[in-house]
Amino acid sequence: MPRRAHDAADGCTRTSRRCADENGPLDSLLDHYAGILYFGLLAGGFAVLVVLESFAPRRPLDLGLGSRWITNVGLLVIDTLLLRSLQPVAAVGIAYYAVDRDWGLVDLNSVHPVAGIVLAILLLDLGRYWEHVALHRFKPLWRIHKVHHTDLDFDCTTGLRFHPLEAVIGVGLDAAVIVAFGVPPMAVVLLSLVYVTETLFNHANLRLPTGLERALRWVIVTPDMHRVHHSADRRETDTNYAVLFSWWDRMFGTYRAQPAAGHAGMTMGLHEYRDPLRLSVHRLLLMPFQRGRPTPVIGDQRPDNPPLS
Numbered sequence: 605m606p607r608r609a610h611d612a613a614d615g616c617t618r619t620s621r622r623c624a625d626e627n628g629p630l631d632s633l634l635d636h637y638a639g640i641l642y643f644g645l646l647a648g649g650f651a652v653l654v655v656l657e658s659f660a661p662r663r664p665l666d667l668g669l670g671s672r673w674i675t676n677v678g679l680l681v682i683d684t685l686l687l688r689s690l691q692p693v694a695a696v697g698i699a700y701y702a703v704d705r706d707w708g709l710v711d712l713n714s715v716h717p718v719a720g721i722v723l724a725i726l727l728l729d730l731g732r733y734w735e736h737v738a739l740h741r742f743k744p745l746w747r748i749h750k751v752h753h754t755d756l757d758f759d760c761t762t763g764l765r766f767h768p769l770e771a772v773i774g775v776g777l778d779a780a781v782i783v784a785f786g787v788p789p790m791a792v793v794l795l796s797l798v799y800v801t802e803t804l805f806n807h808a809n810l811r812l813p814t815g816l817e818r819a820l821r822w823v824i825v826t827p828d829m830h831r832v833h834h835s836a837d838r839r840e841t842d843t844n845y846a847v848l849f850s851w852w853d854r855m856f857g858t859y860r861a862q863p864a865a866g867h868a869g870m871t872m873g874l875h876e877y878r879d880p881l882r883l884s885v886h887r888l889l890l891m892p893f894q895r896g897r898p899t900p901v902i903g904d905q906r907p908d909n910p911p912l913s
């Protein structure tokens with residue numbers, strides 16, 4: 605029996621893009637305005653967080669804003685022009701293409717719409733967790749992802765700092781999950797909107813009230829939790845991989861509650877890259893293609909950063 609047995613007699617399916625208007629106001633709104641919502645949340649979230657960061661900073665910034673913001677926003681512009689804006693569009697396109705062809709080992713489109721979207725979001729976010737683990741564990745992937753970790757401070761602009769190639773990896777991972785589970789397109793749209801907001805939020809240099817922070821981190825990744833992941837201490841860098849739901853790290857043993865040196869005392873970034881002048885936009889774009897080891901900083905000869913001879 606075809607899995608789209610719930611299709612209406614006129615040929616419209618609950619997940620067909622052609623019939624999005626007939627599937628309810630939320631589907632129609634998301635289908636037509638997803639792009640505007642995406643960039644609205646990006647700009648609005650950024651503006652709100654910048655104001656909040658100025659009122660309640662978690663730690664003093666070592667470098668200030670100037671050159672870092674130019675670099676981070678510059679990467680966002682390049683990412684957006686090249687690939688970043690294509691990532692949600694491509695993922696949604698793949699989801700529509702897959703559902704129209706009844707792809708998927710499991711078909712989340714055939715269960716209750718709300719349950720299907722919730723399950724799909726959980727699976728996509730779990731996929732992002734393992735993608736992030738792979739970005740740290742495999743050297744060719746780390747060369748791309750380390751661009752994100754070279755920020756010597758940590759604020760909401762750090763959430764904009766990604767090499768464009770990381771978006772390609774993201775599309776590939778999303779496609780695998782979408783095709784494997786027959787993910788409803790609306791789940792992909794909704795998650796892209798949640799991600800753009802959450803990625804800015806969990807990089808914020810923001811001091812949340814202790815009770816609120818504790819409650820939030822049972823469900824989502826908070827700025828304090830993700831800041832540990834940006835520690836220069838590799839034992840901390842390789843923890844807290846979750847993107848949206850914090851429980852993946854607890855489930856898979858990669859959770860670390862706090863940095864050993866405390867949030868005010870911890871060193872951000874990577875020990876191999878301490879010179880801001882070597883972290884300009886064009887150098888970061890070339891970073892994945894440079895195989896040589898960077899010059900260590902004098903006075904930073906830690907056991908995991910032996911001096912180069």
Ligand SMILES: [Zn+2]
Nearest residue numbers: 736740749833
């Ligand atoms: Zn990472």
Ligand SMILES: [Zn+2]
Nearest residue numbers: 752807830834
């Ligand atoms: Zn990050």
